[in-house]
Amino acid sequence: MQNRRAAAATRVQEHLIEVLAPFGDSAVAEGMRYATSGGKRVRALLVMESARLHKVAGERAIWPAAGIEAMHAYSLVHDDLPCMDDDDMRRGQPTVHVKWDEATAVLVGDALQSLAFELVSHPAGAETSTARANLCFDLARAAGGQGMVLGQALDIAAETASSPLTLEEITHLQAGKTGALIEWSATCGAVMAGANADSLRAYAHALGLAFQIQDDVIDVTGSVEAAGKAVGKDAAAGKATFVSLLGLDAAKTRAADLVDQACDALSEYGKDAETLQQIARFVIARKT
């Protein structure tokens, strides 16, 4: 799996560099390149692997794979802004508004969201127009005010709420903030092939929640060096997290159970789904 992940990461990185080449050398273009460098590329790998599972060529799948990484990068650039989470470090590097300025960071995020839709709807991507149109429509819903942005808004509202969130509220928040893009990525291959996406969706639901629980675990147990970003912020801010609500051990157990559920959801695919199952296990093994 690590080989496939490394290969997908390299390929996505090269593809993003290539599509951004005509954007010139303005601060916004440089910021777009900077913000789309590095990262775990989990979402891209989910796209590539769900595509492989449905016999979609890698040279086509690379377009939505790069697109979802552009979308993810936009969300990080805006989340890091002073008026949002106010983070100075990301992936061990200064955040975009620190390296440039706030105006550039707003515009870099805005342009990366547009780029995501450009890549996802690109004629060289999904073979049929129906798939291109559906990928766009699904991504718009996953990213917007009923998906990822809603999750972020609930997260900000929680900081000034009079009482900490309940487990149900945090689960709802995370379903938007992290789960929606994970689900889009994992179902992408089926949508590209015009196939039924139910099993991949069940896999993604469990995986997305496990992913966020593990993020909370890392926030408590991780080091700044390993994570490449600030840790311990949620606990310091008194924010409710899966760890604060469940306890550290129970949170780890819950994440492990969800990973088992995710793997089971793919049983119909047999051995072909091995990499996706390994991705799920990687999610709770990672330290960053």
Added chain:
Amino acid sequence: MQNRRAAAATRVQEHLIEVLAPFGDSAVAEGMRYATSGGKRVRALLVMESARLHKVAGERAIWPAAGIEAMHAYSLVHDDLPCMDDDDMRRGQPTVHVKWDEATAVLVGDALQSLAFELVSHPAGAETSTARANLCFDLARAAGGQGMVLGQALDIAAETASSPLTLEEITHLQAGKTGALIEWSATCGAVMAGANADSLRAYAHALGLAFQIQDDVIDVTGSVEAAGKAVGKDAAAGKATFVSLLGLDAAKTRAADLVDQACDALSEYGKDAETLQQIARFVIARKT
């Protein structure tokens, strides 16, 4: 034309209210409703009229018409942010970051950009998947780092540049900032119908530039009451504009010439293009 414009404006407003109903009553959802209220609806009218010209049903065209207004609204919310143009008033009302706060304004803009792509790719919009996919692809390119965002970035860079922009540079800036969405709107009907969009594109090129020249004219000659936003800002900031470069009278003449060009570009459509030609004339007659 005013009747059609009023009808299109009402219809777009109702459609946006309808599609935003399921978004709930969070600050972000309320901000999205607030930011998409009012305005001249020129872009929506261009979509509706270019669709009518190509025999596309109004009930289909209303989806991309509402989509382009969501896109335009997102750009205004982010442009008004303190780190960008820092405007407190828009359409005679407090801007989103003044009425709520900066974080909400960033998220409202982000969610409105997603909403634009959701509406443009909606299955109830363009009849064919090809048109839905192409509208998304074209809109992503028009809005992104080689289109509208590029124009905004050039505009910000101009504020700290050592020398004022030349006429060529301002024309390039405005082609991105205003022209790209105008062109998408005016060609939308042809793309929906799978028809040749060359004439509409020529119309849009001339119209977009006339539109921006008139904006500069209003900045010099308008009143805050009529414009519903700050005026005289560009001159006060010593920014180069079409008016500062050409002089007021020559700028008005240039805008009028461009409107003539825009109208001529539609001659093949005969009487059917009358409303689009009236829109072009309205652009230089408007005071806001």
